[in-house]
Amino acid sequence: MVKEIKSDELDKVVSDHKVVFLDCHAVWCGPCRTLSPILEELDEKYAGKGLKVVKLDVDQNREFSMSNRVTGVPSVFVYSEGKRVVFDDGAGKKIDRLVGVMPPEVYTQIVEELLAEA
Numbered sequence: 001m002v003k004e005i006k007s008d009e010l011d012k013v014v015s016d017h018k019v020v021f022l023d024c025h026a027v028w029c030g031p032c033r034t035l036s037p038i039l040e041e042l043d044e045k046y047a048g049k050g051l052k053v054v055k056l057d058v059d060q061n062r063e064f065s066m067s068n069r070v071t072g073v074p075s076v077f078v079y080s081e082g083k084r085v086v087f088d089d090g091a092g093k094k095i096d097r098l099v100g101v102m103p104p105e106v107y108t109q110i111v112e113e114l115l116a117e118a
Contacts, residue, residue: 002036002043005054007064018050019114020079021107024058024070024097032074035101039076042107049115072099076107080114 002023005013014020023039025032036055043053058065058073068077076098078085086096098106 002040002053002055005056007056007061010054010056010064013052013054014079014082017052018081019046019052019111021051021053021111022077022079023053023055024065024068024073024075024077025055026058026073029073031101035074035076038101038104038107041104042111046111046115051111051115070097074101075099078110078114080117085110085114 010022021039021042023032023035025035039053043051056064058070064070077096078087078098084096086094087098089095
């Protein structure tokens with residue numbers, strides 16, 4: 001089960017797990033509700049291998065949202081070995097989050113690649 005955390009709990013979660021997906025969401029957000037079961041399934045499938053998925057309500061954690069420039073939800077931050085993962089968007093641009101709802105295969109590929117590296 002994906003746990004809701006507060007921003008002050010994030011460092012501990014990141015240090016306790018190989019790979020962490022932080023789902024920055026809002027209760028009023030339709031796409032966030034679409035993403036939720038995708039991440040729940042990933043959490044169940046890969047929890048024993050080192051993945052932890054947690055949720056953070058951007059409205060309840062405004063300081064985190066502002067300092068991390070969360071301007072769109074859902075936004076998923078990925079951490080591996082204690083550090084935030086930066087992705088290449090395919091066009092040479094570096095991004096540190098996945099914004100919106102991606103196909104489930106995208107999240108699965110990221111998890112499998114990061115767990116293989118860890």
